[in-house]
Amino acid sequence: MSTMTKAATSRSFTRTARPGGRAIAARSLLYALLVALAIVYIFPFLIQVATSFKTEAEAAANPLSLVPATFSTAAYERLFLHSDFPIWFKNSVIVTVFVTLGRVFFNSLAGYALARLNFRGRNLMFAGLIAVMSVPGVVLLIPKFLVINQIGIYDSYAGMIIPLLTDAAGIFIMKNFFESIPVSVEEQARIDGAGTFRVFWSVVLPMARPALVTIIILSFQGSWNELSHFIVSTQSPDLVTLTKGVASLASGQLSQGTQYPIKLAAAAIMTVPVAVMFFIFQKRIMNASDGAVKE
Amino acid sequence: MTATTRRPSRSGIRGGEALSGYLFTAPMLLLLGLFLVVPVLMALWVSFSDWSGRGSPLSGDVHFVGLNNYSALLTGGGLAEQDFGTALKNNAWYVVLVVPLQTALSLFLAVLVNRQILKGRGFFRTAFYFPSVTSSVAITVLWLFLFNSTGAVNKLLSFIGVKGPNWFNDPDGIIHNFFGLFGVKTGPAVLTGNTALGVSWWDWLGGPSVAMTAFVLLAVFTTSGTFMLLFIAGLQSLGGDVTEAAMMDGANGWQRFWKVTLPQLRPTLFTVLTLGLIGCWQVFDQIYTGTKGGPGKTTLTPAFLSYQSAFNNQQWGQGAAIAFILFMIIVFFTLVQRWVLAERKVSKRRMRGYEIPPSGTPVAAPTQPGRDKEGQR
Numbered sequence: 065m066s067t068m069t070k071a072a073t074s075r076s077f078t079r080t081a082r083p084g085g086r087a088i089a090a091r092s093l094l095y096a097l098l099v100a101l102a103i104v105y106i107f108p109f110l111i112q113v114a115t116s117f118k119t120e121a122e123a124a125a126n127p128l129s130l131v132p133a134t135f136s137t138a139a140y141e142r143l144f145l146h147s148d149f150p151i152w153f154k155n156s157v158i159v160t161v162f163v164t165l166g167r168v169f170f171n172s173l174a175g176y177a178l179a180r181l182n183f184r185g186r187n188l189m190f191a192g193l194i195a196v197m198s199v200p201g202v203v204l205l206i207p208k209f210l211v212i213n214q215i216g217i218y219d220s221y222a223g224m225i226i227p228l229l230t231d232a233a234g235i236f237i238m239k240n241f242f243e244s245i246p247v248s249v250e251e252q253a254r255i256d257g258a259g260t261f262r263v264f265w266s267v268v269l270p271m272a273r274p275a276l277v278t279i280i281i282l283s284f285q286g287s288w289n290e291l292s293h294f295i296v297s298t299q300s301p302d303l304v305t306l307t308k309g310v311a312s313l314a315s316g317q318l319s320q321g322t323q324y325p326i327k328l329a330a331a332a333i334m335t336v337p338v339a340v341m342f343f344i345f346q347k348r349i350m351n352a353s354d355g356a357v358k359e
Numbered sequence: 360m361t362a363t364t365r366r367p368s369r370s371g372i373r374g375g376e377a378l379s380g381y382l383f384t385a386p387m388l389l390l391l392g393l394f395l396v397v398p399v400l401m402a403l404w405v406s407f408s409d410w411s412g413r414g415s416p417l418s419g420d421v422h423f424v425g426l427n428n429y430s431a432l433l434t435g436g437g438l439a440e441q442d443f444g445t446a447l448k449n450n451a452w453y454v455v456l457v458v459p460l461q462t463a464l465s466l467f468l469a470v471l472v473n474r475q476i477l478k479g480r481g482f483f484r485t486a487f488y489f490p491s492v493t494s495s496v497a498i499t500v501l502w503l504f505l506f507n508s509t510g511a512v513n514k515l516l517s518f519i520g521v522k523g524p525n526w527f528n529d530p531d532g533i534i535h536n537f538f539g540l541f542g543v544k545t546g547p548a549v550l551t552g553n554t555a556l557g558v559s560w561w562d563w564l565g566g567p568s569v570a571m572t573a574f575v576l577l578a579v580f581t582t583s584g585t586f587m588l589l590f591i592a593g594l595q596s597l598g599g600d601v602t603e604a605a606m607m608d609g610a611n612g613w614q615r616f617w618k619v620t621l622p623q624l625r626p627t628l629f630t631v632l633t634l635g636l637i638g639c640w641q642v643f644d645q646i647y648t649g650t651k652g653g654p655g656k657t658t659l660t661p662a663f664l665s666y667q668s669a670f671n672n673q674q675w676g677q678g679a680a681i682a683f684i685l686f687m688i689i690v691f692f693t694l695v696q697r698w699v700l701a702e703r704k705v706s707k708r709r710m711r712g713y714e715i716p717p718s719g720t721p722v723a724a725p726t727q728p729g730r731d732k733e734g735q736r
Contacts, residue, residue, distance in 0.1 A: 098471055102486040105580075109489070111511055112501050127504070127511040174387040183380030189388070196395050200689055202641040202662040203682045206669050207398030210405065214415060215393075227394040235387060260379035289494035291644045296670070307496045311648040314500045324504050331497035342492045346485060349492075 109335075116140070116329035123324040139325035148301065149330065152309035156288060156334075159224050159305060163287040166229045168279050172272060175238025176264050180250070190239075197232040202292065209296040223297045224305075228287055234279050241275035242268065274348075281345050285338055306334045406679035416675070428676035432684065436557065439668075439677055444556025445656050446664040446681075452567035453660070454639040457578045462631050465583040466624075469590030470616070484591075488584035495644035498581055503527060503649055506573045526573045530655035532565025533572055568657030574645055582638065586631045593627030594620070629700050633693055640689050661685045 110130055115123045116139050118132040126133070143149040177183070178190055208227055209218075217223035245268070253267045269276075291307040298304070304312075310330045313323075342349065401416065409424045410416040432443045472483045490498065505511045506526035513523030531539075538544075545551060546561035553560050567575065597620065605619045621628075643662040646652060652659035652667065661681055669678025 094471065094474075094477075098477075098483050101468070101471075102483055105486045105490060105584075108501055108505060108580075111505065115504065123504075124509060127507075127509065128514050170386045170390070173383045177380045177383035181376050181380035181383065183377035186380065189384060193391075196391055199395065199399070200637060200641050200686065202643050202665075203686045203689075204395070204398060205643075205662075205666055206405070206675070206679050206682055207402035208394060209670075210401045210416060211394060211398045214401070214417070226390070230387075230390045230394050232391065260376060260383075264383075285492060289496075291494075291496055291647065292666075295647070295666070307494055307644075310500060311496050311644075314496070314503060314648050315651070322507070327500050328504060331500040335493045335497050338492050338494070339489075342489070346481075349488075 112328050112332050116325050116332050118325055120323065120325055123328075124322065136325070139329035142326055143330055143333070148304065148309065149333075151302065152304050152306045153333075155224075155303060156306040158221065159228070159290075159294075160284055160287045162221075162225045163228045164280055164283040166225070167231050167234055167283040168276055170229060171231055171234035171238045171279055172269060172276065173264070174235045175240075176242050176268060178235065178239045179242035180247070180268075181260070193232050193235060197236065205292055205296050208293065212297050219298050219300050219303060221303070224294060224303065227297070228290065228293060231283070234282065237278060237282075238272070238275055241272055245271055277345065277348055281341065281349060284341055288334075288338055306330075310334055402679045402682065405675050406683055408676055410675045412669075412673045412675050424676065428680040429684070431677060432680055433556070439674075441557030442656065442659065442664055443661070443681065444554075444558040446659045446661045447556065448558055448563050449567065449571055449657060450640060450642065450660045453571060453575060453578075453642060454636065456567065456572075456575045457582075457639050458632065458635045460575070460579045461582045461586060461635055462628070464579060465586035465631065466590050466628075468583060468587040469594060470620075472587070473591055473594045484587075487587055490581045491584035493581075495581070496648050498577065499645045499648040502573065502577045502645075524569045527570045527650055528654050529569035530653075530657045532562070532568055532657075534564060534566030536569075537566075568654070570650060570654055571658050574642070574649070574658060577645060578639070578642070582635070586635070589627055589631055590624070593624050597623050625700070629697075632696055632700075636692050636696060637689055640685065640692070661688075 111128070114130045114132060115127070117135055117137065118126075119134055119136050119138070122133055178186060178193075212218050212223045212227065217226065249271070250263050250267055253263045258267070289307065290305075291311060294303075294305050294308045298308075310327070313327050313330055405416050406428055407423055407425065408416065408421050409427075410421045414420070431437065431439045433440065468487050471477075472480050472487070474480075477483075506513075508523075508525040508528070510526075512526070516523040546559075546564075550561035550564065551559050555563060601623070602615055602619055605615050610618065641662050642660045643666065646658055646660055646663045647666070650658045652663055662685060665678045665681035665685065667678075668674040668681065
């Protein structure tokens, strides 16, 4: 209601302040500017898709055209039938699924404990969490390798997945969410004789869906797009993920020549899952930050 | 005394709660300890040792070498110092360009799409945000194509009669190039004769290389959407009343933005600048995918150099030392920024003097300082 009246008043203000012609001119200028900017942001991705269907000669000769003169799926055939690309894709899927599931479970457990359960050292734990959040990831490249190597999980799925389960920011999000829901429901369940884990699992967690979706989005995107951790935790060709594999394509390891259609096809395919997720959860992603501030 | 009185209740419901508290947080504590705390301690040891990558860094034949690794980087006079200086120089220019550009652009986009009466708001937001969700690897690959010597960008430039550079293969500093237009090819002796961290003053001032500039554009392209969302959230949390009051006072749109909206956005601005700064000092993926530090080491960054020294050159001590120096740099700049933005509180107070009288609503006065403090914390 209040926003509507606000919009109405501001509209009436502009109407009285400026003559109609100028307002319309200003409006069209705004749209022109927005459309121009949107083209700048979208055009690169259109070129990416278009080029992946071009022949190599055409990609080099005609980098701007959005319609291939000769439509060729050679790049995709090469990727899927004559390269390790399917293995990379499989590894990315495995890592992403396990990291996302693991984070959802462990983040909500820890977030719930920090928000609701009383135990000694809780505040200290929370302070430690904040401190840990401030350590920049790149600084941890060598350190992580050292530990992974030391405990013998180098070059294994365990070494790829388990270290990525650490997600202080996610715990933080879950803790904030649990604090925002009323305690009364849990107390009712507790009076009925449910244990702490039971209360958490069947009463609290179902209510936490919006926060869980946020964790899923962040974890999915984060682990699918992760590169540096896989560089330092694996070396075997069987454990290459999409990010690592496509990065090696970029430096021309598949064959000689520029191979732009193949590289761009690979980049396009690895963008698809995040893009799909983005469009499914678009409303939530766009409003996530709004809601957090407003509440 | 209190302990004894509490004990019975502890072992009852409370005791169970504490136990599950520990059980619930145990997996995360274990993970964070094992993959964050222990690694940092181990790397700290390595940065003071002569470990060469063979066997365990904790074994008996690894020796404590004091500050040797650090001094090789900071005062060694050798290649290590020169590389480190070059990496710092490159990354500093990257930060100097990316942080202001991404902040200004994302604020601009947020203001544009935040209009109440804009049609297609959702579409424009999506378009601007989309680059932020794609992986840095995929987008770097795209960038390598767009910015190759005969690529899309140079094609576009040729339409307006400009011959584009060979972006990712061009090691020339853009400020050096600018001076070159006036025939200045080498700097004065004061600048070329003196060095800092093995890099001459003239080179420090040379600006980012053309290759690095392409990475700057990439960073602005991919991060502006995320920060736009933060600014939109900030804008929507502002009450319209102050703006309306300024409108009544006859302030035009331009004045309203600079004198009313922007000062109120200070908390968001602080967040965006801090996140931007932290992110920019960590560029790694793009360099690893795109140039591996070339051409002529002009896209070498401390993060990549740290990786390269350890994993490629087996200089683990130096690699770890670079990581810790980088950590210090990030902490230092975050604190400086916090301090700089807090200092301006005085002018902010003056700003408040502007805002309250025209609005006339007593509500505006107490909410203002409260929001201010929140942002500083």
